[in-house]
Structure formats: C-alpha cells, structure tokens
Amino acid sequence: MxxxxxxxxxxxxxxxxxxxxxxxxxxxxxxxITAIIGPSGCGKSTLLRVFNRMNDLAEGVKTTGEVVxxxxxxxxxxxxxxxxxxxxxxxxxxxxxxxxxxxxxxVFGPRIYGETNRMKLEEMVENSLKSVLLWEELKNKLRKPxxxxxxxxxxxLCIARLLAVRPDILLMDEPCSSLxxxxxxxxxxxxxxxxxxxTIVIVTHNMQQAARxxxxxxxxxxxxxxxxxxxxxxxxxxRDKRTExxxxxxYG
Amino acid sequence: MExxxxxxxxxxxxxxxxxxALAQEAIVKSVEALTRRDKTLAQAVIVNDNNIxxxxxxxxxxxxxxxxxxxxxxxxxxxxTTGMKVNAELERIADxxxxxxxxxxxxxxxxxxxxxxxxxxxSIVTQKMLRDAIDSFINKDMALAKKVVLCDTEADQLRNRVxxxxxxxxxxxxxxxxxxxxxxxxxxxxxxxxxxHTTNIAEDVIYMIEGKVVKHHPEKLKNGDKCV
Numbered sequence: 001m002x003x004x005x006x007x008x009x010x011x012x013x014x015x016x017x018x019x020x021x022x023x024x025x026x027x028x029x030x031x032x033i034t035a036i037i038g039p040s041g042c043g044k045s046t047l048l049r050v051f052n053r054m055n056d057l058a059e060g061v062k063t064t065g066e067v068v069x070x071x072x073x074x075x076x077x078x079x080x081x082x083x084x085x086x087x088x089x090x091x092x093x094x095x096x097x098x099x100x101x102x103x104x105x106x107v108f109g110p111r112i113y114g115e116t117n118r119m120k121l122e123e124m125v126e127n128s129l130k131s132v133l134l135w136e137e138l139k140n141k142l143r144k145p146x147x148x149x150x151x152x153x154x155x156x157l158c159i160a161r162l163l164a165v166r167p168d169i170l171l172m173d174e175p176c177s178s179l180x181x182x183x184x185x186x187x188x189x190x191x192x193x194x195x196x197x198x199t200i201v202i203v204t205h206n207m208q209q210a211a212r213x214x215x216x217x218x219x220x221x222x223x224x225x226x227x228x229x230x231x232x233x234x235x236x237x238x239r240d241k242r243t244e245x246x247x248x249x250x251y252g
Numbered sequence: 253m254e255x256x257x258x259x260x261x262x263x264x265x266x267x268x269x270x271x272x273a274l275a276q277e278a279i280v281k282s283v284e285a286l287t288r289r290d291k292t293l294a295q296a297v298i299v300n301d302n303n304i305x306x307x308x309x310x311x312x313x314x315x316x317x318x319x320x321x322x323x324x325x326x327x328x329x330x331x332x333t334t335g336m337k338v339n340a341e342l343e344r345i346a347d348x349x350x351x352x353x354x355x356x357x358x359x360x361x362x363x364x365x366x367x368x369x370x371x372x373x374x375s376i377v378t379q380k381m382l383r384d385a386i387d388s389f390i391n392k393d394m395a396l397a398k399k400v401v402l403c404d405t406e407a408d409q410l411r412n413r414v415x416x417x418x419x420x421x422x423x424x425x426x427x428x429x430x431x432x433x434x435x436x437x438x439x440x441x442x443x444x445x446x447x448x449h450t451t452n453i454a455e456d457v458i459y460m461i462e463g464k465v466v467k468h469h470p471e472k473l474k475n476g477d478k479c480v
Contacts (some may be wrong), residue, residue: 208323235325237463247325249255 005030005169005199006051011065011075013046015058020046024065028216033191033200035231038220039251044203047220048171051201052088052238053081069112069169086113089162093174095154097146097161101108105146105157109165112205128160132190163194170194172202176209185204188213207247211235219243257322264318264335265390267311268342272386274304275342278349279382279446283375285356286439287368294353295359307345310337315466327430327460334460338389341449341456345382348449355435355442365422365432374410374443377403382446385453394461400454401466407447414440 004027013021020043028034036044049055050067053074066073073083086109097105106128107121115121125142129135134156146157150194155175162170171189177183191200191213204210210217211231218228219238226240245251278297285294315336318324324332381403388397418437422429455467 207325211325236329238326244326248328249257 003030004028005069006201007066007217009066009068010049010139011067011252012063013050013055014060015060020223021050024225026124026218026225028201030199031195031197032215033195033202033213034216034218034228035214036201036203036218037205037207037210037246039246040205042220043223044220045173047225048090048173048203050075050088050189051169051171052085053079054090056081077105086165088169088171089165089167090171091155091158091162091175094178095151095158097149097154098158099145102144102146102149102157103142105161106164110137111162113165128164129211131163131194132156132160133186134160136199150183152179152186155183155187157177158196158243159190167198169185169199169201172200174204175202177205184209202251207235219246221246257318257324260318260322261331264314264332265312267307267314268335268338269386269390270311271304271307271342271346271383272389273400274300274307275346276347276379276382276386278304279375279379280354282349282352282356283372283379283443285353285360289356289360289364291360294356297353298350301346301413304343304346308339311339315339316365330460330463331390334389337456338453341453342386342410345446345449348446351442352439355439359432359435362432365429365436366419368436370410370414370417370441371436371440371443374407374414374440377407377410378443378446378450381407381450384452385450385457386459388454389460392457392461394428397454397457398460401451401458404447404451407444411440411444429468 006028008024008026008028011021011024012019024047036047038044045215046055050063051069052075055063057060063074063075067075069084072079098108103125106125108113110121110124115124126135126139129138129227134153137153146154149157155178159170176187179187188209191202194200195215195228202214214231216228217231217234218242219226219234219242221242226242227234227238229239235241235247238247242251278300281293282297284290284299315332318332319329322328379399384396384403385400387393388400415437418433422433452467458464458466
C-alpha cells in the first residue's frame with residue numbers, strides 16, 4: 001500500500017475488563033483524509049485517541065499490538081509523549097480555545113516547545129491564521145479574547161493553534177458537530193486545503209460528511225474495524241454486509 | 253429493520269414493473285399488428301406510447317426525489333440509479349415498438365413480400381429477453397441477468413439472416429421489392445435494437461446486484477453461463 005503514515009498491527013485495547021478495540025490491522029495513507037464511521041460506542045474515538053496516546057489519561061487502559069508512525073511504535077513504553085503530541089495534533093467536537101487572547105492561543109504551543117523569539121512567534125501566528133483562512137478577519141484583533149469569537153472561528157483558531165507546532169497528522173473528532181451547515185461547509189473546505197500538507201483522520205457520525213470529504217473511509221463495529229477502503233467504493237459497494245446495513249440505515 | 257424508505261423503494265419497484273409491462277405489451281402488439289397486418293392495432297401502439305412517456309417522467313422524478321430526500325448509499329443507491337437507467341431503456345424500447353408499428357402502417361395495404369419466418373423468431377427471442385431482463389431486475393436474479401446478456405448474439409444472428417435474405421434474395425434481384433423489403437428489414441433492425449436495450453438492462457442489473465460493471469466487458473461474465 002502506498003505511503004502508509006500510520007500502520008496498525010494487531011491492536012487491542014481494554015478499558016479495565018471491557019475490550020474497546022479488537023485486533024485492528026490497517027494503515028492510514030499519508031496526506032489523505034481518512035474518515036472513521038460507525039455507531040456510538042464502536043471504538044472509533046478510542047482508535048483516534050490511540051494515535052496521540054490520549055487514552056493514557058483514562059484509568060485502567062491496556063493496549064497491545066503496534067501502532068507505527070514514521071517507523072516508531074508509538075504505543076511502546078518509553079515513547080516521548082510530548083514529541084508524539086506535537087507530531088499528532090487533535091481537534092475536538094466543541095472548539096476549546098484557552099481563555100486567552102487570539103495571539104496567546106496560537107503561541108501557546110510553540111512557547112512550550114521553547115520558542116521565545118518574538119519575530120518568529122509573530123510569523124507563526126500569521127502563517128497559522130492564514131492556513132485556516134482567519135488572518136484577514138483577525139489580523140487587527142489579535143489581542144482580543146479568543147472566547148469572543150464565533151463557534152466556527154473558534155474551531156478554526158483551534159486548528160491554527162495545532163498548525164503552529166507543525167504537526168504531521170491532524171486528528172479530528174466530530175469537528176463540525178457543533179457548527180451550522182454553512183460553517184461546516186467552510187471547515188470541510190479548509191480540511192481539503194490542509195490535506196495537501198497533513199495526514200488527516202476524522203471521526204464523524206455524519207456519513208454524508210465522510211462521503212464528501214474523505215479519500216478513504218473505515219467502518220467500525222463493536223471494536224472491530226470491519227473494512228477500510230476508498231470512500232467511493234465503501235459508500236456504493238461495501239464489501240461487508242455489516243457495512244451495507246449500517247450505511248443504509250438497517251443496523252439496529 | 254423495516255425503514256420508511258423501504259416503502260418508497262417498493263413504490264419505485266412497482267413503477268418499473270408497470271412501465272416494463274407496458275413496454276412488453278407494446279412489443280407484443282406491434283409484432284401482432286405485423287403478422288395480422290392490423291393497422292388499428294399498430295395505431296393503438298403509437299397512441300399508447302404517450303402513457304409510457306408520462307410514466308417514464310414520473311418514475312424519473314420519483315428517483316430524483318428519493319436521492320434528494322434520503323441520500324441513499326450502497327445497495328439502495330445502486331437500486332435507484334439502476335432503476336433510473338432501466339426506466340430510460342424501457343421507454344426507448346417502447347419507442348422502438350412504435351417504430352415497428354409505423355413500419356406496419358407502411359406495408360399493411362401492400363401484398364406481403366414473403367412469408368414471415370425469421371422476424372417472428374426474432375420477436376420471440378426479443379420478448380423472452382425483455383421478460384427475463386425485467387424479472388432479473390425485480391427478483392435481483394444475477395444468473396438470469398447474465399443469460400440475457402449472452403442471448404444478444406442470437407438476436408444479432410437472426411437480424412443478420414433477415415437482412416441477408418431481403419437484400420440478396422429480393423432487393424438485389426428486383427429493386428421494385430424495396431418498398432416492401434425495407435420496412436421488414438427495419439422491423440428486424442428495431443427488434444434487434446430492443447434486444448440491445450434489454451442487454452443494457454441486464455448489465456445494469458448485474459451492477460445493481462454485485463456492484464460489478466460488465467457493460468462493454470462481456471468477458472467479465474463468468475465462464476459457464478450461457479443463453480438458454
């Protein structure tokens with residue numbers, strides 16, 4: 001398979017006694033958008049959170065198998081989580097800007113990673129905001145509180161905040177679920193632009209959104225990755241009956 | 253789990269079944285008009301075509317509504333898009349029955365050039381192919397759809413036989429027979445074209461069932477299938 005950015009081998013994950021991921025084997029291609037769909041509780045957010053080890057924050061989590069990003073098994077002991085989370089950023093369902101100014105939100109990450117040069121920080125703010133098409137709107141309001149922005153602007157700002165630390169992979173967990181249809185369309189357009197430079201994995205309940213924006217789609221059910229392949233194929237002629245039943249609304 | 257959408261799909265199913273029945277009836281009547289030299293029957297086929305045209309538009313609109321309102325996926329999407337194509341093919345088939353009827357009107361008052369032998373045979377093949385193609389769509393019968401595709405060669409051979417006979421045995425020997433021979437030649441051509449549209453239906457049905465495109469690629473049909 002060409003350019004796998006993330007390679008998963010025999011991945012199992014338990015929350016205590018509950019097995020949330022079962023024998024996942026797959027790969028995510030570089031610089032494409034991969035959508036993960038499936039019913040609530042199927043493990044799609046859990047899978048997403050493996051990629052930057054967010055699951056470590058939950059109690060009693062046990063993970064076995066391999067998740068290889070750029071040649072390194074990131075679930076192995078001794079993985080540098082700070083470096084991993086710089087490389088693999090995450091956008092959440094509800095935008096969560098810090099209660100700081102727009103400027104401070106964006107320089108927050110680079111400062112943690114040691115950047116202190118003011119000129120460089122300003123350049124990062126401009127480039128990041130330009131990448132999410134917010135620069136023209138906000139260039140004269142950088143000192144205003146981020147919490148005063150609209151929901152869509154906040155979500156764009158959160159993406160800009162990620163881009164400022166130059167990640168390779170963007171994880172998006174229902175990034176448009178709190179946005180109206182117009183804002184959703186604009187964020188989807190932004191994702192299409194970002195995929196030129198980033199590998200994007202998006203979890204969504206909205207199958208139409210997955211069909212619109214992703215190059216590849218995976219369907220999960222009860223902790224298993226049932227199939228993953230070209231989006232057009234999956235939505236017109238899925239290989240597995242369970243996928244067919246889910247995407248045609250017969251699952252229940 | 254029965255969905256409200258399933259009831260809508262059943263309605264579409266019924267619509268296709270209805271236009272299919274009307275197209276079949278048009279062919280049967282147009283060929284009957286030929287064998288009986290019945291101008292009234294030929295005229296009836298031509299007049300009734302308006303109803304088929306109206307039904308085609310109705311079914312097409314229904315399909316577009318279903319796509320817009322339900323945003324169907326996978327098998328549902330393939331069923332609706334195939335339904336749209338089958339609908340268009342059936343309407344075109346009914347138009348060809350009208351063409352046959354018009355040819356009948358041209359020759360009905362003239363003495364028959366020769367006894368009709370191969371045209372009725374071609375008509376039987378045509379009607380069977382169409383019936384099987386519609387059945388394969390309705391029953392999602394893959395094997396039947398494949399057989400329809402493979403039957404098209406037989407229709408081509410019969411059409412060629414009619415053509416050769418009319419040209420070599422009649423028109424090339426006596427040019428004055430052309431006014432009676434050409435309509436028969438065209439009728440054979442119309443029947444063979446109906447078989448082509450029927451083949452298209454069967455190919456679309458194969459896509460609907462398996463998601464496999466066999467149109468323009470008959471070699472993709474499994475070995476062992478044959479026209480029966």
